[in-house]
Amino acid sequence: MRLVTAAVLFAAGLLTACAPAPEPAALPFKTGPGDIEYLMHYVLEPAAETIWDSAGSVITEDGEETLHPTTEEGWIAVEHAAAVISESGNLLMIPGRAPTAGDWIEYSQGLVDTGKTVLAAAQARDHEALFETGGHLYNVCVACHQVYWREAPQRP
Numbered sequence: 001m002r003l004v005t006a007a008v009l010f011a012a013g014l015l016t017a018c019a020p021a022p023e024p025a026a027l028p029f030k031t032g033p034g035d036i037e038y039l040m041h042y043v044l045e046p047a048a049e050t051i052w053d054s055a056g057s058v059i060t061e062d063g064e065e066t067l068h069p070t071t072e073e074g075w076i077a078v079e080h081a082a083a084v085i086s087e088s089g090n091l092l093m094i095p096g097r098a099p100t101a102g103d104w105i106e107y108s109q110g111l112v113d114t115g116k117t118v119l120a121a122a123q124a125r126d127h128e129a130l131f132e133t134g135g136h137l138y139n140v141c142v143a144c145h146q147v148y149w150r151e152a153p154q155r156p
Contacts, residue, residue: 029094029095029096031094031096031097035097036092036097039088039091039092039097043084043088043091044084044085044088044111046081047080047081047082047084047085047088048081048085048137048141050077050078050080050081051078051081051082051085051118051130051134051137052134052137052138053067054067054068054069054074054077054078054130054134055067055068055127055130055131055134056068056131056134066127068127068130068131069125069127075122075125078118078122078130079119079122079123081118082115082116082118082119082122083115083119084115085111085114085115085118085137086111086112086113086114086115086116086118086119087112087115088111088115089108089109089110089111089112089113089115090108090112092104092107092108092111093105093108093109099148102147102148103144103147104144104148107140107143107144107147107148110140110143110144111137111140114133114136114137114140115137117133117136118130118133118134118136118137120133121133
């Protein structure tokens with residue numbers, strides 16, 4: 001009898017373990033005070049500009065000027081900007097904000113992934129990797145803008 005009871009309990013355990021996990025309850029997301037243009041203007045764009053303004057070099061009449069950070073504070077600013085880029089990809093996928101068709105989710109996930117690579121370059125204090133990953137960020141932005149760009153009135 002014990003063998004039968006043990007077999008039944010074992011089988012019940014297997015069935016329970018194989019059952020699909022219950023769907024998590026939807027979270028009550030609340031978006032901020034603006035739409036996607038607001039998010040782009042006040043969150044993503046300043047972070048991207050911080051990264052792009054911190055990579056590469058420019059040539060002037062006085063010679064070549066490197067743009068990469070030369071101080072700890074400068075590198076930390078790039079780290080913060082990279083984190084903002086990465087987390088903004090998630091903000092763009094919040095239900096009610098994200099378009100339901102097209103490649104929106106793929107582009108948003110690209111921001112998450114690219115932000116992580118920029119962050120790794122900044123944490124390594126690797127100005128060459130920062131230049132390269134900044135280029136990847138530019139490509140993700142341009143690819144999305146080619147599909148979803150809307151002319152918006154200029155903000156002051």
